[in-house]
Amino acid sequence: MYAMVLSTRGGPLTLQQRPDPTPGPGEVRVKVGACGVCRTDLHVVDGDLPDVPYPIIPGHEVVGRVDAVGEGVMDLVPGMRVGVPWLGYTCGECFYCRADKENLCDHPKFTGYTRDGGFASHLVADARYCFPLGEHGDDAAIAPLLCAGLIGWRSLVMAGEGKTLGIYGFGAAGHIIAQVARAQGRSIYAFTRGGDRDAQHLALSLGAAWAGASEDEPPSELDAAIIYAPIGALVPLALRAVRKGGRVVCAGIHMSDIPTFPYNILWGERQVISVANLTRQDGIDFLSAAAKTEIHTHTTIFPLTEANEALARLRDGKLLGAAVLCP
Secondary structure, eight states: OEEEEBOSTTOOOEEEEOOOOOOOTTEEEEEEEEEEEOHHHHHHHHTOSSOOOSSBOOOOEEEEEEEEEOTTOOSOOTTOEEEEOSEEEOOSOSHHHHTTOGGGOSSOEEBTTTBOOSSBSEEEEEGGGOEEOOSOSOHHHHGGGGTHHHHHHHHHHHTOSOSEEEEESOSHHHHHHHHHHHHTTOEEEEEEGGGOHHHHHHHHHTTOSEEEETTSOOSSOEEEEEEOSSOTTHHHHHHHHEEEEEEEEEOOSOOOOOOOOOGGGTTTTOEEEEOOSOOHHHHHHHHHHHHHHTOOOOEEEEEGGGHHHHHHHHHTTOOSSEEEEEO
């Protein structure tokens, strides 16, 4: 196999050849067809997340086909197309696992962060955390659904059932969840960095009722807002935009510090909550909803060897939609 490997904080990733991995009990080997490039990959590369076990292969929006199975695997067979998400293992024994909150497991493993991921020709994954995908759709178009879509779905559910929804950061997750929310009959208000005209145009083309800069005041109060950009300064802005009783959902795994803000913009039973990881049920629910919604992902495809370029463009805000690597 070959892979783009992160050996030190800050990179760059280097192309390396390795022996093909062998799946252990309960595991499968997946031949990668496509792997999305997520902002969390950028946090891994840039050292924003702690305890990265270098060397590591990033990538956790994986679509591919099973080509070997380990002992005890019954539900997945060679040739089956599967998706491999961020959450790659849970202990099943801690308080959170026993309370059906596996996304908060005390002893998790994460694809592309604490176990090797999909910036490679092959990876080994826990069979319990692989989602059968069927044969509909292109690998590269589906790949962003495995994190941007899944985390987006969890954040949408946590935002509640309000009809007016603000989305701060209209990138991979934002443009996917806008389509799901529109299918649910919600009105979307898109907030973009620096008044990004391309992102605003994309939002409007996907049915957003309004699009503007992050600092702009929307034309009407929001029932809820979801923040996908890792910028803590957006929290007070979103609180000012939501109505009394409204909710602000912080959907990233990493965010810059939230600045101080006056209590009166929180008062009125407004809430600020975070989303952590995902559950297997999130995957089942979202992939079912996505099939009914017929989501169209906007992607820029890079060969695997250009992973550093894809990450650089994501870091600089020069991507529209999602980047995808194809071996």
